[in-house]
Amino acid sequence: xxxxxxxxxxxxxxxxxxxxxxxxxxxxxxxxxxxxxxxxxxxxxxxxxxxxxxxxxxxxxxxxxxxxxxxxxxxxxxxxxxxxxxxxxxxxxxxxxxxxxxxxxxxxxxxxxxxxxxxxxxxxxxxxxxxxxxxxxxxxxxxxxxxxxxxxxxxxxxxxxxxxxxxxxxxxxxxxxxxxxxxxxxxxxxxxxxxxxxxxxxxxxxxxxxxxx
Amino acid sequence: xxxxxxxxxxxxxxxxxxxxxxxxxxxxxxxxxxxxxxxxxxxxxxxxxxxxxxxxxxxxxxxxxxxxxxxxxxxxxxxxxxxxxxxxxxxxxxxxxxxxxxxxxxxxxxxxxxxxxxxxxxxxxxxxxxxxxxxxxxxxxxxxxxxxxxxxxxxxxxxxxxxxxxxxxxxxxxxxxxxxxxxxxxxxxxxxxxxxxxxxxxxxxxxxxxxxx
DNA sequence: GTTGTAGGAGTACGTCGTACGCCTACAACG
DNA sequence: CGTTGTAGGCGTACGACGTACTCCTACAAC
Numbered sequence: 048x049x050x051x052x053x054x055x056x057x058x059x060x061x062x063x064x065x066x067x068x069x070x071x072x073x074x075x076x077x078x079x080x081x082x083x084x085x086x087x088x089x090x091x092x093x094x095x096x097x098x099x100x101x102x103x104x105x106x107x108x109x110x111x112x113x114x115x116x117x118x119x120x121x122x123x124x125x126x127x128x129x130x131x132x133x134x135x136x137x138x139x140x141x142x143x144x145x146x147x148x149x150x151x152x153x154x155x156x157x158x159x160x161x162x163x164x165x166x167x168x169x170x171x172x173x174x175x176x177x178x179x180x181x182x183x184x185x186x187x188x189x190x191x192x193x194x195x196x197x198x199x200x201x202x203x204x205x206x207x208x209x210x211x212x213x214x215x216x217x218x219x220x221x222x223x224x225x226x227x228x229x230x231x232x233x234x235x236x237x238x239x240x241x242x243x244x245x246x247x248x249x250x251x252x253x254x255x256x257x258x259x260x
Numbered sequence: 261x262x263x264x265x266x267x268x269x270x271x272x273x274x275x276x277x278x279x280x281x282x283x284x285x286x287x288x289x290x291x292x293x294x295x296x297x298x299x300x301x302x303x304x305x306x307x308x309x310x311x312x313x314x315x316x317x318x319x320x321x322x323x324x325x326x327x328x329x330x331x332x333x334x335x336x337x338x339x340x341x342x343x344x345x346x347x348x349x350x351x352x353x354x355x356x357x358x359x360x361x362x363x364x365x366x367x368x369x370x371x372x373x374x375x376x377x378x379x380x381x382x383x384x385x386x387x388x389x390x391x392x393x394x395x396x397x398x399x400x401x402x403x404x405x406x407x408x409x410x411x412x413x414x415x416x417x418x419x420x421x422x423x424x425x426x427x428x429x430x431x432x433x434x435x436x437x438x439x440x441x442x443x444x445x446x447x448x449x450x451x452x453x454x455x456x457x458x459x460x461x462x463x464x465x466x467x468x469x470x471x472x473x
Numbered sequence: 474g475t476t477g478t479a480g481g482a483g484t485a486c487g488t489c490g491t492a493c494g495c496c497t498a499c500a501a502c503g
Numbered sequence: 504c505g506t507t508g509t510a511g512g513c514g515t516a517c518g519a520c521g522t523a524c525t526c527c528t529a530c531a532a533c
Contacts, residue, residue: 054500055510083490093513095491104490155365155414165437172439186447190415191408191459198411201368202403224378226385234399246404252469253462267531268479296521306482308522317521480529489520498511503504 058099060090065100066114069107073149083107112157115147116140121166129178130251136171137196137247144200151204155197168193179258188254195250203239271312273303278313279327282320286362296320325370328360329353334379342391343464349384350409350460357413364417368410381406392471401467408463412456 068089073081083104087094101107124135144151158164172189180188221228237245281302286294296317300307314320337348357364371377385402393401434441447455 055508056497056499057511059511082488084488095493095514096512098491099511152365152368155418158418165432165440169437169440172443176439182446183450186443186450187455187458188462189443190447190455191412191462194412194415194459195404195408195463196411197414198409199404199407201410202407205368205371219378224382226389227378227382230385230399230402233395234403237396237399242400242403245400246407246463249401249404249466249470250408250459250462252466253464256465256469257462268477269528269530270480272480295519297519308483308524309481311522312480475533476530477532478530480527482525482527484523484525486523487521490518492517493515495513495515496511497513499507499509501507503506 060092060100062100062110063114064090065097065107066110069111070114070147073111074147077149078152081108081111108153109157109160112150112153113161113163115150116143116161116163116167119143119163119167121163121170123170123173123177129174130255132174133171133192133251134244134247136167136174137192138244140167140196141200141203141243144204148204151201154200158193158197178254180254184257188257191250195247199243199246203243273305273313275313275323276327277303278310278320279323282324283327283360286324287360290362291365294321294324321366322370322373325363325366326374326376328363329356329374329376329380332356332376332380334376334383336383336386336390342387343468345387346384346405346464347457347460349380349387350405351457353380353409354413354416354456357417361417364414367413371406371410391467393467397470401470404463408459412459416452416456 065086069081069086072085072089076085083097084094086107087097090097097107101110119139121136124132127135144154168189171192172185175185175188219228234242278299282294282299285298285302289298296310297307299320300310303310310320314323332352334349337345340348357367381402384405385398388398388401432441450458
């Protein structure tokens with residue numbers, strides 16, 4: 048052991064405060080408004096002061112993503128059929144993201160760096176393993192679920208069939224896109240939760256059939 | 261009719277040339293390198309000259325996305341079982357995007373503006389309709405397929421289980437994420453095509469079950 | 474030729490991320 | 504309680520971005 052000659056001045060901000068401020072900016076001004084200057088102003092500190100806490104903007108975004116996902120309960124639901132467990136886990140992520148839709152574009156890139164997402168993935172795998180999936184079958188099941196959840200959440204918030212995008216599609220030339228137009232009309236009566244859950248059920252049914260064989 | 265006093269100077273660039281140049285920049289320098297200046301330089305023209313052809317950077321990106329997707333054959337495969345038709349259509353998009361992975365982050369946002377994607381969607385709906393899907397069942401089937409295809413393609417190129425991301429996950433603390441670590445190891449022997457196709461098959465099996473009832 | 478329109482180049486502005494340097498606050502030591 | 508060294512906080516400044524605006528120029532129709 049060597050003697051410590053001096054202790055530095057203590058930090059005046061916590062990472063949690065920083066994340067909260069960045070999320071407030073994101074919710075208020077959208078992803079384009081999430082700048083170092085804006086977050087600095089939100090905290091009443093200087094722009095460059097943020098660099099005492101994060102290496103760059105990338106790290107700030109990672110902090111925001113984690114802040115949004117952190118409330119997700121990553122415990123596998125106990126005592127329910129495995130498919131219900133997966134449904135529950137998927138819906139928890141969808142709900143958390145729905146509270147802060149502006150993070151949606153960040154999710155694909157940051158999904159590996161979020162401890163919460165990793166814990167969530169571990170929980171999904173626990174349910175799949177408990178259901179009897181192993182080896183490459185489990186790999187494909189997991190990947191398919193992850194792909195669907197991420198993709199479907201993006202569809203929902205970046206103009207899904209049942210969303211603002213419906214109007215765009217409904218306005219297409221009827222003769223060139225008759226089925227898209229008809230589907231857009233049908234989509235008007237489907238609420239987002241049912242779209243998300245309905246698609247997930249298709250995947251779960253497919254998985255169930257794998258277990259039967 | 262009124263007499264035309266003068267005809268303007270003809271355009272020296274075609275939108276196709278512009279799209280090709282932008283795509284070349286994207287392939288070479290990635291999405292961050294796709295700037296108005298870089299595309300101008302690529303064409304040997306001035307930066308501002310591009311604004312004669314596109315309103316803003318957004319429109320340039322739309323041009324690139326369309327350029328990447330344009331080669332996709334959007335004719336529904338004839339004379340095959342409906343599930344094979346969907347598989348084919350999905351794989352065509354996956355292959356086209358795989359040739360230019362840097363566009364992946366743009367896909368979710370621009371999917372509504374691409375004529376090719378719209379034609380592709382119409383083809384998917386034609387296959388689904390031929391298989392017997394209608395109404396809200398068709399809405400959910402379409403949305404699920406679109407969500408899966410977009411999500412899975414992103415997983416593949418932004419660090420999927422079977423990809424560069426595998427290493428990251430394999431390096432996780434073994435005691436906290438035992439299943440993720442094991443799955444990452446199993447994923448090493450699964451090629452991306454099988455991951456994509458395997459997940460899609462799950463969805464198609466789920467859809468087939470809907471038709472049986 | 475002459476003429477009118479639109480093309481092309483260049484300049485310039487505001488905003489972004491962030492490198493860097495200055496001064497200051499404060500915990501641990503004598 | 505004074506000294507000291509580290510790190511915090513702030514401000515300035517730079518390069519790159521998107522793009523508005525101004526000039527000059529090329530060319531098709533007369």
